Amino acid sequence: MTLKERIESFSELGKILRDTLEGNHTRYSSELGQLINNQQYKNPWFTPENVSMALKAIAYELTEENLTIWTGSYHALESVDHALNAGVVMAGNIPLAGFHDFLSVLISGHNLIAKTSSKDPELIVLISDILCHVNPEYKKRITFTDGLLRGFDVVIATGSDNSSRYFEYYFRNYPHIFRKNRNSVAIITGSETPEELWQLGSDVFSYFGLGCRSVSKIYFPVGYDILKMTHNWTKYSAIINHDKYRNNYDYNKAVFMVNKEEFIDTGYVLFKGNSKISSPVAVLYYEYYDSLNYVYMEIEKMRTKIQCIVSSNDIPFGRAQSPHLWDYADGTDTLGFLLKKK
Numbered sequence: 001m002t003l004k005e006r007i008e009s010f011s012e013l014g015k016i017l018r019d020t021l022e023g024n025h026t027r028y029s030s031e032l033g034q035l036i037n038n039q040q041y042k043n044p045w046f047t048p049e050n051v052s053m054a055l056k057a058i059a060y061e062l063t064e065e066n067l068t069i070w071t072g073s074y075h076a077l078e079s080v081d082h083a084l085n086a087g088v089v090m091a092g093n094i095p096l097a098g099f100h101d102f103l104s105v106l107i108s109g110h111n112l113i114a115k116t117s118s119k120d121p122e123l124i125v126l127i128s129d130i131l132c133h134v135n136p137e138y139k140k141r142i143t144f145t146d147g148l149l150r151g152f153d154v155v156i157a158t159g160s161d162n163s164s165r166y167f168e169y170y171f172r173n174y175p176h177i178f179r180k181n182r183n184s185v186a187i188i189t190g191s192e193t194p195e196e197l198w199q200l201g202s203d204v205f206s207y208f209g210l211g212c213r214s215v216s217k218i219y220f221p222v223g224y225d226i227l228k229m230t231h232n233w234t235k236y237s238a239i240i241n242h243d244k245y246r247n248n249y250d251y252n253k254a255v256f257m258v259n260k261e262e263f264i265d266t267g268y269v270l271f272k273g274n275s276k277i278s279s280p281v282a283v284l285y286y287e288y289y290d291s292l293n294y295v296y297m298e299i300e301k302m303r304t305k306i307q308c309i310v311s312s313n314d315i316p317f318g319r320a321q322s323p324h325l326w327d328y329a330d331g332t333d334t335l336g337f338l339l340k341k342k
Contacts, residue, residue, distance in 0.1 A: 001109065001135075001137055002078075003071060003077045003078050003107075003109075005135070006106065006107050006109065007064060007067045007068060007071065007107070008064070009131060009134050009135040009138070010062050010067055010103065010106075010107060010131070011062060011063060011064040011067055012134045012135075013062055013127070013130055013131050013134055014058070014059050014060070014061070014062025014063055015062075016028060016130055016134070017032075017055060017058065017059035017062070017127075017130070018059045018060065020032050020033075021052065021055060021056055021059055027133075028126070028130055031126060032055075032126065035051070035122055035123060035126060036048050036051045036052055036055070039051050039095065039120075039122070039123070042122075043092075043119050043120065044242075044243065044244050045094075045207070045208055045210060045244060046095050046119075046120070047242070050094070050095060050206070050207050050208075051095045051123070053095075053206060053207075053321070054094060054095035054096045054123075054207075055095070055096070055123075057321065057322050057323075058096060058099055058127075061324065061325055066324070066325055067107070067325065069325075069326075070324075070325040070326050070335075071107060071335075073326075074108075074335050074336070074339060076339045077107070077108060077109070077335075077339065083109055083110050083111050083141075084110045084111065084153040084154055084338070085110070085111045085113055085151055085152045085153050085154075086105040086110045086111065086112055086113065086152060086153070086154050086155070086156065086338060087113045087114075087115070087149040087152030087154070087155040087156070087157075087171075087174075088101045088102065088105060088112060088113070088114045088115070088155070088156045088157070089114075089115045089149065089155070089156070089157035089158060089159065089167070090102075090114060090115060090116055090117050090120070090124065090158065091117055091158040091159055091179075092117025092118065092119030092120040093119075093207075093210045093211060093212070094207040094210055094211045095120060095123055095207075096120065096123050096124060096127070097117070097120065097158065097211075098114065098116075098117070098120075098124060098158065099124065099127065100325075100328075100329065100334070101114075101156050101158070101334065102114065102124060102127070102128075103325075104334040104335055104338060105156075105338065106131075106138065106141065106142070107335075108335055108338045108339060110141075110338060111141045111142075111143075112141060112142045112143065113143045113145065113149055113150075113151060113152050114142070114143070114144050114145070115144075115145055115146065115147075115148075115149050116144055116145075116146055118146065121146065124144075125144060128142050128144070152174070153174070153175075154174060154175040154176065154337075154338070155167075155171045155174050155175075155176045155177075156176070156177045156179075156334065156337075157171060157176065157177070157178050157179070158178075158179040158329070159179070159180070160180070160181055161180045161181045164178055164179075164180045175337075177332055177334065177337055179329055179330050179332075181212070181278065181305070182212040182305060182306060182307040182329075182330065183212065183214065183215075183216040183217070183277050183278045183279075183305065183306065183307065184203070184212070184213050184214060184215045184216065184306065184307045184308035184309070184310060184320055185215060185216070185217045185218070185219065185277055185299065185306060185308075185309055185310070186200055186203065186204075186215045186217075186218045186219070186309075186310040186311060186317075187218075187219045187292070187295055187309065187310070187311035187312075187313075187314070188200075188218060188219065188220050188221065188224060188229070188311075189221060189292070189311075189312060190221050190224060191312070192312065192317070194232050196312070196317040196318075197229055197232040197233075197317070198232045198233070198235070199316075199317040199318025199319075200215070200218075200310065200317045200318065201232065201233040201235065201236045202236075202318045202320075202321065203215040203310050203317065203318060203319075203320040203321065204233075204236075204269075204284065205233075205236045205239055205269075206321045207321070208239070208242070208244075208245050208281060209279075209281055209282075210281065211321065212307040212329065213307050213308050213320045213321055213323065214320070214321070215284075215308075215310055215320060216277060216278055216279040216284065216285060217274075217276075217277045217279060217284065217285040217286065217287070218284060218285075218286045218287075219286070219287055219288075219289050219295045220286055220287070220288050220289070221288070221289060221290070222288045222289065222290045223288075224288070226264055226271055226286065227264065227266070230266050230269075233266075236268070237266075237267065237268045238268075239268055239269075240267065240268040245281060245282055246282075248280060248281040248282040248283075249268070249269070249270065249281075249282035252270055252280050252281075252282055252283050253265065253270055256270070256272065268282075269282055269283070269284055270282060270283045270284070271283075271284050271285075271286050272284070272285055272286070273285070273286055273287065273288075274286075274287070275287060277302060277305060277306065278305070307329070307330070308320050
């Protein structure tokens with residue numbers, strides 16, 4: 001299969017997803033609609049809104065133009081004389097968290113052996129079914145398992161800091177990419193427009209803050225009125241009606257009160273001053289600063305724990321959850337890794 005054929009296949013996959021999500025009838029309308037609506041019964045965090053958001057983020061990136069731009073920097077993609085078996089351990093913190101690895105392995109001409117997450121086992125399989133309908137050759141290139149990975153040459157594994165210890169032990173003798181816990185931060189200067197602050201809410205609340213690209217800490221200039229900022233987040237306040245989110249909110253609020261710790265309660269998210277960046281669900285850490293240089297110095301110290309920086313000078317507000325194909329997780333060039341291992 002040539003690179004041109006691979007690009008055309010994924011471009012067509014994107015078109016089918018876009019058409020289906022936009023309400024145009026396709027052969028997958030019913031099945032995809034059922035999955036979108038029913039994931040919440042198997043994983044309460046996977047609400048129809050969050051599943052649709054993840055699908056849209058993928059669908060609108062999978063265009064022939066984007067795929068051509070992305071792959072154009074890798075001349076070795078033009079000739080794949082030996083296909084590797086790439087094992088991929090997929091995360092399940094948000095819907096379709098493993099899609100980019102799925103795409104990277106197959107667009108590079110390799111074979112995929114994927115261990116699906118028990119929290120998200122169905123969506124990626126349907127995506128695969130659509131791709132195989134577009135190009136039946138992929139049927140012999142894609143294998144899914146819910147057990148141990150076997151028969152792989154290289155491995156890409158994403159999980160928690162705890163599961164990474166397992167990865168280090170079990171896959172230590174194979175060329176690999178291991179991804180651990182990461183979070184994202186935002187920097188407020190005080191010059192943001194109401195629209196930008198509203199968009200920041202999307203970076204905070206999308207996927208209930210469970211994604212590595214979710215903002216879990218905000219840096220504010222000294223004297224900034226946090227509650228005034230949250231007036232722009234009224235749209236997101238309904239998040240408190242989700243049972244599991246509400247349980248986390250109530251639990252963390254109770255802990256802060258019992259420990260007599262200071263916090264700011266908005267009624268749907270708790271702000272807690274903390275130098276760390278990984279906050280619990282329903283909690284946003286914050287820190288005041290008097291120098292932007294200080295903020296970037298602190299961020300640099302924690303670079304291996306930070307996925308994204310959202311600000312007027314970094315990733316624009318509202319864009320954290322919509323990465324481009326070339327925005328690699330942890331800054332690790334997945335395609336470059338796969339091509340070097342050919």
